[in-house]
Amino acid sequence: xxxxxxxxxxxxxxxxxxxxxxxxxxxxxxxxxxxxxxxxxxxxxxxxxxxxxxxxxxxxxxxxxxxxxxxxxxxxxxxxxxxxxxxxxxxxxxxxxxxxxxxxxxxxxxxxxxxxxxxxxxxxxxxxxxxxxxxxxxxxxxxxxxxxxxxxxxxxxxxxxxxxxxxxxxxxxxxxxxxxxxxxxxxxxxxxxxxxxxxxxxxxxxxxxxxxxxxxxxxxxxxxxxxxxxxxxxxxxxxxxxxxxxxxxxxxxxxxxxxxxxxxxxxxxxxxxxxxxxxxxxxxxxxxxxxxxxxxxxxxxxxxxxxxxxxxxxxxxxxxxxxxxxxxxxxxxxxxxxxxxxxxxxxxxxxxxxxxxxxxxxxxxxxxxxxxxxxxxxxxxxxxxxxxxxxxxxxxxxxxxxxxxxx
Amino acid sequence: xxxxxxxxxxxxxxxxxxxxxxxxxxxxxxxxxxxxxxxxxxxxxxxxxxxxxxxxxxxxxxxxxxxxxxxxxxxxxxxxxxxxxxxxxxxxxxxxxxxxxxxxxxxxxxxxxxxxxxxxxxxxxxxxxxxxxxxxxxxxxxxxxxxxxxxxxxxxxxxxxxxxxxxxxxxxxxxxxxxxxxxxxxxxxxxxxxxxxxxxxxxxxxxxxxxxxxxxxxxxxxxxxxxxxxxxxxxxxxxxxxxxxxxxxxxxxxxxxxxxxxxxxxxxxxxxxxxxxxxxxxxxxxxxxxxxxxxxxxxxxxxxxxxxxxxxxxxxxxxxxxxxxxxxxxxxxxxxxxxxxxxxxxxx
Numbered sequence: 001x002x003x004x005x006x007x008x009x010x011x012x013x014x015x016x017x018x019x020x021x022x023x024x025x026x027x028x029x030x031x032x033x034x035x036x037x038x039x040x041x042x043x044x045x046x047x048x049x050x051x052x053x054x055x056x057x058x059x060x061x062x063x064x065x066x067x068x069x070x071x072x073x074x075x076x077x078x079x080x081x082x083x084x085x086x087x088x089x090x091x092x093x094x095x096x097x098x099x100x101x102x103x104x105x106x107x108x109x110x111x112x113x114x115x116x117x118x119x120x121x122x123x124x125x126x127x128x129x130x131x132x133x134x135x136x137x138x139x140x141x142x143x144x145x146x147x148x149x150x151x152x153x154x155x156x157x158x159x160x161x162x163x164x165x166x167x168x169x170x171x172x173x174x175x176x177x178x179x180x181x182x183x184x185x186x187x188x189x190x191x192x193x194x195x196x197x198x199x200x201x202x203x204x205x206x207x208x209x210x211x212x213x214x215x216x217x218x219x220x221x222x223x224x225x226x227x228x229x230x231x232x233x234x235x236x237x238x239x240x241x242x243x244x245x246x247x248x249x250x251x252x253x254x255x256x257x258x259x260x261x262x263x264x265x266x267x268x269x270x271x272x273x274x275x276x277x278x279x280x281x282x283x284x285x286x287x288x289x290x291x292x293x294x295x296x297x298x299x300x301x302x303x304x305x306x307x308x309x310x311x312x313x314x315x316x317x318x319x320x321x322x323x324x325x326x327x328x329x330x331x332x333x334x335x336x337x338x339x340x341x342x343x344x345x346x347x348x349x350x351x352x353x354x355x356x357x358x359x360x361x362x363x364x365x366x367x368x369x370x371x372x373x374x375x376x377x378x379x380x381x382x383x384x385x386x387x388x389x390x391x392x393x394x395x396x397x398x399x400x401x402x403x404x405x406x407x
Numbered sequence: 408x409x410x411x412x413x414x415x416x417x418x419x420x421x422x423x424x425x426x427x428x429x430x431x432x433x434x435x436x437x438x439x440x441x442x443x444x445x446x447x448x449x450x451x452x453x454x455x456x457x458x459x460x461x462x463x464x465x466x467x468x469x470x471x472x473x474x475x476x477x478x479x480x481x482x483x484x485x486x487x488x489x490x491x492x493x494x495x496x497x498x499x500x501x502x503x504x505x506x507x508x509x510x511x512x513x514x515x516x517x518x519x520x521x522x523x524x525x526x527x528x529x530x531x532x533x534x535x536x537x538x539x540x541x542x543x544x545x546x547x548x549x550x551x552x553x554x555x556x557x558x559x560x561x562x563x564x565x566x567x568x569x570x571x572x573x574x575x576x577x578x579x580x581x582x583x584x585x586x587x588x589x590x591x592x593x594x595x596x597x598x599x600x601x602x603x604x605x606x607x608x609x610x611x612x613x614x615x616x617x618x619x620x621x622x623x624x625x626x627x628x629x630x631x632x633x634x635x636x637x638x639x640x641x642x643x644x645x646x647x648x649x650x651x652x653x654x655x656x657x658x659x660x661x662x663x664x665x666x667x668x669x670x671x672x673x674x675x676x677x678x679x680x681x682x683x684x685x686x687x688x689x690x691x692x693x694x695x696x697x698x699x700x701x702x703x704x705x706x707x708x709x710x711x712x713x714x715x716x717x718x719x720x721x722x723x724x725x726x727x728x729x730x731x732x733x734x735x736x737x738x739x740x741x742x743x744x745x746x747x748x749x750x751x752x753x754x755x
Binding site for chain 1: 451454458551560561577652654659692697700707717
């Protein structure tokens, strides 16, 4: 019995020793850290995994080329499962490390807890598309365009498409999304914008994790356009159920940034027939545009060793987070040098990224400034064609709908 | 097992939790240690201990209804949410103090718990598990759609205060959480040794036999749910004021699985088992939190995503290992370990 307990205790100590004393390869060289509080295994894992892979590989690429003026960037990936307690635990585990100069948090519900902590610690936080971050500029920066602005751009696209088809009057537009803070975010400004444009939205919100969307879809059956939110495969499954109801013949489905994606196991491959002609709004390039991007052509095969067709949009989008951080780091190093680098310095550098083209065409130029927190203002529309996404518009500057809502 | 040479000469001594001077010494040292913990531990570890203590309160409640009374419940996160929201609404919208809101949060969760637990009067086993899951979803849905709860946006409750002194940091909140946890543990420890606790155990072991013996099943089952949810409500109140922000997505079904997992790992029907289970799971989580990035750094070919995702795998594996090799949990291992050392070298 004693031997058994001692062996278990021994194994436990070995784990602790590995965890506590493993020699980091960055120990001897100049380095800073980027913390990623990402949902690797939770409800938005399908999206976040690729974004984080993209950021991590881009950091590897930068490091392999000598880092930023000799300073390497360490990527710390923590799985939060979109669980607030784990986000807090992950944040508090790493926030006292002075080398951590910025962090990513994709979970909208945890923002309420994390934003005050980040503000107190003066730590730059990057988050996908929060309108509140734009309305109340602080230490939180949006990765790209906000949800509501993207939705506003969609309303404009719908109106022009309606006219293009020679229809008169206003189209009936439905909005369907998760019944949570992310799903409601598009409406915080987007709803006001639609009303301003004379469109009265029909909205349906569903519980996360439901297997069938038929009930909600039948209530929107008379809509000419339906905007479908959610993280793939949610939107794909919604369109699947709409297809079964025969709605895809009469209704144009439009998805938000996290809509049907290509690659094995993703929506376009799984339900290819039903998602044909679905439109996707995006603040970063995808599909064929992404395949043609020189940086993607260099990084994806090098670090993932897979054909370009397997690369998801989130992956190339993740580059811009890494490139933005590298750009801010470069500016800070130039101003104060490695020894005096600080969080405040990085924050100030982020504010000066206005007009910077660090994203190399993956997004439109950066708009961060003392009063602006959108990563970029451009929006591009894509359509599912075959097994891929094809651009149907050039970059469009999305309307400011955030200012229409009182946060 | 009692230490050799310890005899109880009075009934009071026989029922005492702390029996010997050695026990008293250990208890005194432990309490002093707990009071000085924030001065010893780093800020991050204090936060970790706070999470452990809050989860201990939730799982203590679950242990009462599940481990002692034998009623399966997956609805515990919903009652944590009710406690958190009750406390937040009372403090932010009605101007009550945290000290009033804290017990009221427990009572509110307890009352709703009676409604949620009512199906246990007619159904048991898997059916009851399903009904508690339904209770969870209905509760969260109601929270999302009520105006007073702030819908999906949630509420930002203030930190607890005494005069102008605000408990607005991890270290300060630690003392409130720790004292409440100690009080709740003391109550639970005594409850399970009382007439009520024995009735719970009788229902768990054989409800028909218990009824024949005169145990009022309706009363005791609902009482178990009330107490369990009261615990969850208290924990929810602490959680809300500790985070100073609550939203419906903080309370997921995954948490219900973790709470039940903590009971399985710690040991069904054991108060120390709650501490073992919660601490063990939290330490595993912590090791993954720290070890995942280290692993990805030491072996870059693994990649950050798989390394960081070890937490879910670890939770599942640990649960399987415990169910196969130690179904009575860590509490049983601890008892066996103590007995083994007590008898050493007379036992191989």
